[in-house]
Amino acid sequence: MLQDFTICINTDFVFGRDAQRKVGEKLTGLGVKKVLIHHDNGKFLYDTNLLEDLQKDLDSFGIAYTELGGVLPNPRLTLVYQGIELVKREEIDFVLAIGGGSVIDSAKAIALGALYDGDVWDFFLGKAEPKKTLPVGVILTCPATGSESSMVAVINNTQAGMKLLVSNPVLRPALTFMNPELTCSLPKFLTACGIVDMFSHVCERYFCPEDEIGVIDRMSEGILKTLVDIGPKLLKDLGNYDYRAEIMWIGTIAHNNTVGIGRVQDWGTHEIGNELSALYDTPHGATLSIIMGSWMRYVFEKKPERFARYAEKVFGVERREGKEGTLEAARKGIEETEKFFRSLDMPISFSDFRIPEDGIEEMLDHIPFRGEDDSIGGIVRLNREDCRNIYVMAL
């Protein structure tokens, strides 16, 4: 059931109230001299003095710093280049991201490029393999992507019209400071987008070709069930610390491979959904809620048992015996999935988000089909025609 794997989640987490006040102490422990504070100009720092307090903290430990703000969603390569230059010029030895996935990914790319003589874009094109980076730290203010301990960074090269990903264990941040209080002022839609993203990160791993059920599957079911339980409660009570804490930690474990080891992962929903972001700038979480139900409906009959189990364990669907009972439960689980997204006020179709129908062929042109079968996906392989069908189902 567990295929061979390697894993090392070597991020040092400080979690809880006032976590961000431990930065100076922790960086002193690492011998850091000068920090690049990287952020998005406070986009996610509602009602806090986070930046000011951080600077005081660093001052009190005698750690120097330079600031680089301006990170945009779908973080830009141009700013990464600027950061690399700054780091090299000012002899910076630590990159600290304050923000969510975009800022963290931008910080990772800067830290990677800072120790490389060539063009950092080489790593994204697969022309070079990451071997080392400056250490990266994170003060997480928007949980969703899991980038605070994942080995992934996604950067947008607008000049080349390419948004590419690099994945390597050296990209896991060294330090992550997680204070759920800092997320209590996140608005509803961003919060919901994060929850959908986490849900999808677990599903992309849970829906694997393996028939047997093992410990990783059951842990995944526990995470999904908690999102279904707490997600809607949090949206009605956005300042609730306990709910924020649960969601924040789930964002981390959903994407650092705690529940991704030893299996063939899927990622069909992400790859199909990503093209909606590329063409229409649809927020990532919304692309997932739009595609996921249709993806499930398109593939579940090839692995009905796993989908029926998902329905039972995550949504408490009752299941009749026999093949028809399995299919019926699986269908019910898919309905429940979409009901869950709706309860978060997230779209489940193109029309819900006023996305036009006429871009499908263009999106299909950009999906990175690969392998001998020119397909994507894990639990079921999907070619161009399959993906077209899924887009159409999601209209």
Add this chain to the structure above:
Amino acid sequence: MLQDFTICINTDFVFGRDAQRKVGEKLTGLGVKKVLIHHDNGKFLYDTNLLEDLQKDLDSFGIAYTELGGVLPNPRLTLVYQGIELVKREEIDFVLAIGGGSVIDSAKAIALGALYDGDVWDFFLGKAEPKKTLPVGVILTCPATGSESSMVAVINNTQAGMKLLVSNPVLRPALTFMNPELTCSLPKFLTACGIVDMFSHVCERYFCPEDEIGVIDRMSEGILKTLVDIGPKLLKDLGNYDYRAEIMWIGTIAHNNTVGIGRVQDWGTHEIGNELSALYDTPHGATLSIIMGSWMRYVFEKKPERFARYAEKVFGVERREGKEGTLEAARKGIEETEKFFRSLDMPISFSDFRIPEDGIEEMLDHIPFRGEDDSIGGIVRLNREDCRNIYVMAL
């Protein structure tokens, strides 16, 4: 629900068939020059050429090594001293344990003492705090204690008549090689002891004072359920790779705090059971299966809701509504726990293991009661009288 916590599980895991053949390559990556190979003279190396193959592998990478065998269960401080001297004399820069918990703990103590000028026992007495150790690696051959990525080491000072524990993040091994094939020849009783130990490691964390149920609780239930599902199957099919793999990974996550963060843990069963090992040399897993049911019966009425939920989620016990239904389900869950241990041929009472009744007061004398209430435990605090009652219930 999630209390403040810090965690960093910085162990690099290589898991799967042939994992142990990656040692030379990985150590070369770390720049290791000379290894202390620490073991128990092949006690757990049935039918393999593990040691010989390892030496060939190290030779091929030009890494020198020295051997120190002879580790006993409840690893001895005397051997630790010998190891420290050897490491210092031969300028060893890496300690590699081949074995289970005893060998790993002995290796950790050697690696800790090697970089300390005083007596390594100081750390166990709390007179010194661990700051650094030589890097430790593990080829795991007997999964149970989770020491392959935990921050704990337990050493037996037979001269002083003390078995003490040191716990610190610097004690997490740097590298762990886990090949389930190497555990396929473990005999039935040792396998069962390991399963009970893992089950208890999760229970000690799951049975916490918190009333709300969050993601860590649900992940814990998934681990426990998998042990209940796979444990008995493995005992009937000891060479089954898939079952061995599941059990091996569960041993790791059960004790590295993946499901221990953000909560007050209990550890009552361990502390009460440990005295059976001290006085009668009862194997650790057996002390836990003997004590756990009685511990549960003694404490469950103070937190019936959590015990009823455990019964439902781990053993599928049906639960009637109302307070009586909760208590009834909780009682049923305790019965099922003992049935599960019995299905593994493990003892659930003193008499099952022919342990006499007359040592109870002596054992009580050694339980490390502490705090203002002179007690142990987390979900319910237990004083001397409580522990006496639990021993008597377990006769």
